[in-house]
Amino acid sequence: MKVKKFINQPENLIEEMLEGFVIANQNKVKRLETERVLVRKDAPVTGKVGIVTGGGSGHKPAFIGYIGRGLVDAVAVGDIFAAPPVQRVYEAIKAADAGKGVLLCLGNYSGDVMNFGMAQELAQSEGIEVESVIVNDDVASSPKERMDNRRGVAGEVILWKVAGALAEEGADLKKIKEVGERAVFNTRSMGVAHTPCILPTTGKPSFQIGEEEMEIGVGHHGEPGIKRTKMMSADEVTELLTRQVLEDLPFQRGDEVTVLVNGLGSTSLLEMYICFRKVAQILSDYGIKIHRTYMGEFFTSLEMGGFSVTLTKMDEELKRLIDAPCDGIHFVQH
């Protein structure tokens, strides 16, 4: 496949993207001079626990699009699909800390876990209170008995929303960690892709797939899922994903859920609404009520073709936090 991308030198793409991002959003965000870390303009915010996240680049609007009031304070920006180094995460922690401590939110990838973990130890050794919540919502990535091996995917958006809202309310670090972990525990996701993204650094597709095939349970770096099948209709594939997500928690009749249908990069909103329609039908059949719906591109894999379905079981506290207003760069809620 010929690589068609609007970039300059591949080795400069992250820097050039960040340069544009900071100018475009200069009322909301600033960049640390010493490290590739973006920070909420008014951080550290007095009286508030800092929320820090980060990971590899290529997931726009994640991670930096979630910087803002009611969401994330600082982001350590990695290279394409590669965890940010320890020093960078450490600088993000320092930039977000207003003396009430910092919560690290990260996906369950060995690179992220090691770099964030070592940065956490480094910051703690200097007297900063730091806790972390690791997202592992992808049901296709490992069986339920080995949940600690599951990848974190679009469910991380739910964590940012909930933890960010609670931090904005002035809650302490212990409380935010506890609620954040509950939100993660109540969240399940699964994705599908029919077309890989092309890595701009190497010019290679993130995985190989036949013209008429799709990968069920794909990860958002193009990691293989649980099976490869012929293309299915929107209803068929949505049913497959949704049932697997429902059965995993398991969600039950009478539950209330937040639904997140997330485009992985090049799947149209038109298609996603068709798929969401099927999610809503299935939930209705199960007697599960939709509390709130998020539709669109929340956590992509460059221009991968596909989507994911995320469900979070709500309780009263989570409902309040999900409904709270936020003012992120690419995630605004009134």
Add this chain to the structure above:
Amino acid sequence: MSQSISIEKVKYALHKVVENLEKNRQYLNDLDSPIGDSDHGESVCNAFHKIQEIVDKFPEEKRDIGELLQAVGKSIVLSGGAAMGPLYGTAFMDAGKAVLGKEELTPADLVQMWEAFAGGIKRRGQVELGDKTMYDTIYPSFLALQKAYEEGKSLKEMLREAIEGAQEGMESTKDLVSKRGRSSRLGERSRGHIDPGAASSYFIIEAFFGSLIDN
């Protein structure tokens, strides 16, 4: 060939490691394509990118090989990123710690250093032999080095056997099912492919020990 290793030789060997990784960058990306996300060459080259500078700036008057290796490890940990930064960085830091204060490495020091290097990978990655990781290259290379030492072989033979052990270890990952990292989610589908981390470890060992033989 001398039966001990000077700090100059270690510096030279570290440069050769970076060179060898750069040379194999695309190959490592390609190995990573079927079981990962095609960027292992990028990650590992990024992680090692700064060490040439660290080596070159290490003061001439300082002779402590342990200190040099620790400085290299710290740089890789702090600025390496991906999974490679913490893993290789910890390995170099632990290796440095094991030979701290040494201005020359004897064959016994080398064995001790390499045991610590392997231990660093195991500790940071929480891996076991057979998990289909870099440890499957590094640990067998340590075993081969130790065995050659215990059999009283020359330093040259020790190094050569350590490289052979690494190569066999790397090749053994082809038939393994991954238990760690991104590829572990593939289960059986990871079989049939050499682990990219095991391969980068081989290139590090090939260059590091290889340059000590030649030099």
